[in-house]
Amino acid sequence: MNTPLPHPPASLIASGAPRFLFFTGKGGVGKTSLAGSIALRLADGGKRVLLISTDPASNLDEVLGLSLSRTAVPVPGATGLSSLNINPEEAARAYREKIIDPMRTILPEAALRSMEEQLSGACTMEIAAFDEFVSFLGAEIPAYDHVVFDTAPTGHTLRLMSLSRAWTGFLDQNTSGTSCLGPLAGLEKQRELYRASVEALADPKRTRVILVTRAQKATLKEAQRTSREMTALGILNQALVINGIFSATDHRDPIATGLESRGQHALAEFQGFLQSLPVYATTLRASNMIGLEALRSLPDPDTGYSSPSSCDTESPAWPDLSALVGDLQIQGHGVIMTMGKGGVGKTTLAAAIALELARRGEKVHLSTTDPAAHIADAAGAGLPGLTVNRIDPAGETSAYVAEVMASQGMALPPESRALLEEDLRSPCTEEIAVFRAFARAVAGGKERFVILDTAPTGHTLLLLDATEAYHRELGRQSRQETPEEVRELLPRLRDPRYTRVVIVALPEATPVHEAAALQSDLVRAGIHPWTWVVNQSLAAAGVTDPLLQSRAANELPYLREVADLSPRPPVLVAYQGEEPSGPGALKALLHLPSPVNA
Numbered sequence: 001m002n003t004p005l006p007h008p009p010a011s012l013i014a015s016g017a018p019r020f021l022f023f024t025g026k027g028g029v030g031k032t033s034l035a036g037s038i039a040l041r042l043a044d045g046g047k048r049v050l051l052i053s054t055d056p057a058s059n060l061d062e063v064l065g066l067s068l069s070r071t072a073v074p075v076p077g078a079t080g081l082s083s084l085n086i087n088p089e090e091a092a093r094a095y096r097e098k099i100i101d102p103m104r105t106i107l108p109e110a111a112l113r114s115m116e117e118q119l120s121g122a123c124t125m126e127i128a129a130f131d132e133f134v135s136f137l138g139a140e141i142p143a144y145d146h147v148v149f150d151t152a153p154t155g156h157t158l159r160l161m162s163l164s165r166a167w168t169g170f171l172d173q174n175t176s177g178t179s180c181l182g183p184l185a186g187l188e189k190q191r192e193l194y195r196a197s198v199e200a201l202a203d204p205k206r207t208r209v210i211l212v213t214r215a216q217k218a219t220l221k222e223a224q225r226t227s228r229e230m231t232a233l234g235i236l237n238q239a240l241v242i243n244g245i246f247s248a249t250d251h252r253d254p255i256a257t258g259l260e261s262r263g264q265h266a267l268a269e270f271q272g273f274l275q276s277l278p279v280y281a282t283t284l285r286a287s288n289m290i291g292l293e294a295l296r297s298l299p300d301p302d303t304g305y306s307s308p309s310s311c312d313t314e315s316p317a318w319p320d321l322s323a324l325v326g327d328l329q330i331q332g333h334g335v336i337m338t339m340g341k342g343g344v345g346k347t348t349l350a351a352a353i354a355l356e357l358a359r360r361g362e363k364v365h366l367s368t369t370d371p372a373a374h375i376a377d378a379a380g381a382g383l384p385g386l387t388v389n390r391i392d393p394a395g396e397t398s399a400y401v402a403e404v405m406a407s408q409g410m411a412l413p414p415e416s417r418a419l420l421e422e423d424l425r426s427p428c429t430e431e432i433a434v435f436r437a438f439a440r441a442v443a444g445g446k447e448r449f450v451i452l453d454t455a456p457t458g459h460t461l462l463l464l465d466a467t468e469a470y471h472r473e474l475g476r477q478s479r480q481e482t483p484e485e486v487r488e489l490l491p492r493l494r495d496p497r498y499t500r501v502v503i504v505a506l507p508e509a510t511p512v513h514e515a516a517a518l519q520s521d522l523v524r525a526g527i528h529p530w531t532w533v534v535n536q537s538l539a540a541a542g543v544t545d546p547l548l549q550s551r552a553a554n555e556l557p558y559l560r561e562v563a564d565l566s567p568r569p570p571v572l573v574a575y576q577g578e579e580p581s582g583p584g585a586l587k588a589l590l591h592l593p594s595p596v597n598a
Contacts, residue, residue: 006279009034009241009298010041017042017146018208018237020137020200024151025212026222028343028506030243032063033289034212034282035150037298043081044296047145051075051083054133054151058085059341059510063290070094070132077292082144088129095128134197204237211240211277215263220270227277239278242267246284248545255538256545258577286550288509316559318572321349322590324531325356328449328500333362335445335492337452338533339522340504341514345535349504349573350453352586358386359587363448367391367441391437393430400433436483442492443485445499493527500530505562507537507555516565532566533573534559540574 012021023035032053039051050072053060060083061068064075068085075081100115107115136147200206209230213223227238246263248256267274282298289295328336336353338346347368354366366388401424409417444450492498501522505515519529538552539559562570573589 006242006281009038009280009282011280012208012210012239012241013038013042018204018206019145020147020149020207022149022151022207022209023212024209024226026219026343027341028511029212029214029219030282030289031212032058032060032150032510033295033298034210034241034243035148036060036063036289037295038210039081039083039146039148040078040292040295042146042148043075043078047080048143049081050136050144050147051081052136052147052149053083053085054129054149058150059514060085060150062510062513063295065291075292086129086132091128091132095131134193137197137200202234202236207235208237208239209235211238213240213242215242215245215266217266217269220266220273224270224273227273239280240274242279242281244284245281246547249547250545253543253545253548255541255543255575255577256548259548259575262578284547284551286547287554290509316563316572318534318563318570320590321352321533321571321573322356324502324533324571325353325360325590328353329357329360329362331497331500333445333447333449334497335442335450335452335499336502337454337499338502338504339454339518339529341506341511344504344506344511344515345573346504347453348586348589349502349533349535350451352589353502354386354388354449354451355383355586356590357449357451358383361385364451365389365441365444365448366451366453368453391434391441393434396433396437397430400436401429436486439483439485439489442489442499445492490526494525496528496530499527501527503529503532503566505532505534505558507534507539507558507562509558512558512561512565516561519565529567531568532562532570534562534570535573536575537572538575540572541576543575 017038021035021038023031023038025031032055036051039049043049051060051064053068058068064083066073066075066083068083070084070086070090072082072084075083096116100112103112103115211223211226213219223240227240230236230238246256246259248260251257285294285298287294289298336350338350338353340346350368351366354364358364362385364386366386368390404424405417405420409420412420438452441450441452503515503519505511515532522529537555537559538548539555541552543549543552559572576589
């Protein structure tokens with residue numbers, strides 16, 4: 001049965017577009033491709049367009065074939081289109097300089113060092129990126145008719161959008177100057193800009209949010225949750241794009257029919273949600289969306305594929321997931337972290353590894369730091385010896401605030417206690433609380449296997465790189481000695497006998513190159529990945545459908561790249577006709593037929 005397609009994405013702007021367009025959704029759904037395609041179409045129509053990535057793990061550079069920075073540059077081959085990338089680290093450096101430079105002739109050196117220390121953590125990276133974000137949203141930019149935002153994965157996006165309210169409220173209430181961001185003077189100048197950004201986000205004449213999803217239950221569920229939370233924030237001008245809808249042409253191919261059926265069932269299950277918004281759709285492409293030509297073709301049906309010869313789709317004979325679990329078991333208990341770009345299947349693989357270790361009689365704890373994770377759905381019912389939890393930001397923050405107030409706060413006079421309460425209302429407090437929970441989870445590897453389904457790459461690196469800053473922040477707020485698990489976090493992560501990092505990628509350009517950059521960053525931080533897993537490989541699944549065969553043939557160069565990058569023989573996981581959710585399906589991932597020899 002062919003899937004009836006709603007309007008193509010080009011219809012989003014057929015009758016005109018508001019000034020600000022946001023593309024958001026779960027990692028890996030195609031936000032960057034769609035944002036680039038719409039921005040390019042607007043520019044080709046004679047509009048002046050600025051395309052911005054606010055994702056710490058952005059792949060906009062690769063899609064456009066440019067090296068982007070925080071300064072807008074024209075996109076060659078696209079008259080009227082410019083682009084930039086809000087990089088958190090670069091934004092933080094600029095933000096620190098903006099705050100500290102005016103003080104250099106006023107304050108002594110010791111005070112300046114103290115300010116730099118306060119402005120060196122992940123909190124500053126986030127507010128600095130936000131500071132640049134609102135400069136495009138809350139101010140007039142006469143050089144551009146439209147600003148298109150390729151936003152970060154859902155959890156980060158929601159936080160970014162809600163921050164405009166959080167920071168504005170915090171500025172209104174905080175009079176002590178004790179913010180974890182340093183002197184409030186640096187933020188006071190932005191007060192009106194923050195207020196303007198709140199108004200712009202909620203103004204349907206100026207802003208439209210495009211939720212991007214796939215015809216998959218997990219991504220549709222995420223889009224529905226995002227829609228509800230944005231509605232609660234007053235962001236009502238929303239639309240939905242279902243990206244990559246697939247219709248089988250070879251119905252003898254079980255992967256093809258399974259993929260089509262999977263999509264149909266997912267769309268049927270979320271009919272109520274689909275009827276609540278304007279819906280647009282694209283068909284699955286045979287190749288990756290890299291380059292302007294590919295972006296321009298995105299709204300049109302893809303017929304540019306042909307069936308490759310059988311030798312073009314043979315996959316390498318790599319170990320399977322069961323062999324990986326066996327090797328991990330031999331290594332003994334400790335921490336296992338699945339890391340990679342959003343949408344590559346870290347949650348599923350972490351759950352499969354945890355369930356198999358527990359089935360083999362090991363004590364296992366499975367946890368996640370990803371604010372947009374669905375790990376409970378993936379893991380299903382547990383086994384004896386297996387515990388599962390999610391590091392919940394709201395719960396961790398509440399517990400942390402209560403602990404600080406009960407320890408330090410109880411001994412303070414009323415005025416000082418009120419100042420501490422003000423400080424703890426800062427959005428930075430959530431980051432500190434989640435970091436502490438992450439450190440506790442890592443500490444559990446002394447006694448059992450701890451499987452951590454970590455956040456998307458950019459967030460994870462910020463979390464790991466900020467360890468020393470969090471040491472200082474915990475001490476400043478709680479006035480207590482740094483907890484042992486926080487002091488020992490980096491040594492544990494750097495100990496290959498204690499921590500094994502499994503890099504997860506899809507056999508496509510952006511996930512592989514993103515994972516390669518992640519590996520380089522980890523090595524610079526003294527953390528050496530253990531192995532790679534390439535997930536959802538069509539080449540390993542033996543597909544016969546023409547479109548899927550074309551996609552399988554396109555995987556092979558990236559599989560060769562992974563073979564060169566992985567410290568150990570990498571693992572190949574074949575694409576599944578059925579969505580791997582629940583213990584039975586997860587177990588099947590570990591016992592797939594061996595792929596064909598190359």
